[in-house]
Amino acid sequence: MNGVLYIVGLGPADERWLTLEAQHALAEAQDIVGYEPYVARVPQRDGQTRIASDNRVEIDRAREALARTQQGRIVAIVSGGDPGVFAMAAAVFEAVDNGPREWRELDIRIIPGVSAMQAAAARLGAPLGHDFCAISLSDNLKSWEVIEKRLEHAARGDFVITFYNPASRARPTRIADAFALLRRFLPGETFVGLAKSVGREKEEIILTSLEAVDPAQIDMSTLVVIGASGTRRIARANARDWVYTSRKAP
Structure with missing residues (x-):
């Protein structure tokens, strides 16, 4: 057989x-x-x-x-x-x-x-509608210096960025380090979405900004989405805003 x-x-x-x-x-x-x-x-x-x-x-x-x-x-x-x-x-x-x-x-x-990235995007709207990248913040198999370099280039390239493995008990501060680095290259009002436990009982979606995001709200069940210059929010009176990234580059 x-x-x-x-x-x-x-x-x-x-x-x-x-x-x-x-x-x-x-x-x-x-x-x-x-x-x-x-x-x-x-x-x-x-x-x-x-x-x-x-x-x-x-x-x-x-x-x-x-x-x-x-x-x-x-x-x-x-x-x-x-x-x-x-x-x-x-x-x-x-x-x-x-x-x-x-x-x-x-x-x-x-x-x-x-994927977690697709599930999170579906909850938010269409944040991956234009060019995007996915970066794992785990430094188990690569150095933090490599992660920093990739974060910088993704920010300079105006990609929507998704974070996998954003925080754990072994490295609780790395997500804060990542946000601090991105603030050097991106405006404070840059959209940030936190999609926690998507599809599970404790699902939670948080819409915030790079300036206001609270790293304490992020754990290993969270998929983090960082917007690009073409990312937009559609305000709604009685429901959570929709988020999308324009198909046309700014």
Whole structure:
């Protein structure tokens, strides 16, 4: 029997955000591999093996999934959001690149999902309507100096900027550092949107500015959106403002 490795994006929250293709892959899989909270989100199926692990063992998790696939198993390795955006697809291919040559011939299929960035944008309106970039503020795999350089160039380039991994217990001040850097290049009235726990029970959307944003409101469940010069707010009397970025560059 030939094995198959599905790399599946679960979306940002519950099964409402799960694509039909992802549902089919998860139902077919004999083994579910992933970070423990993500594995817990996969519907239970009789006879299916579930291998859950800690957050910082992505390469070990990828190797486990690849080894099982090589044995002829149908495996699904799961990520929140989209597996190709700061998630498990890159880890799997890194493991393939540095692993046994046989792994290069395995049947590996990427099943896309709704990313946190897309979910946050949908709640806000259309802030990603023109050029944008995504930057992870985690310095686990890159230096803070590299992050600072990318923030500066994104600000100078007038991109809408989204922050993944904006804050954690291990680095609670980095988000404040990022805002301080951006204030050197962007006006204080620049739009900032905080999309917290989108699709979950404690969802919260905060519209603010670079000058007024409160870093204490930001945690790992928050997707941060920094506007560009073409980002606009449409005021509404009885509902939260809509936010969009003009399709035409200023």
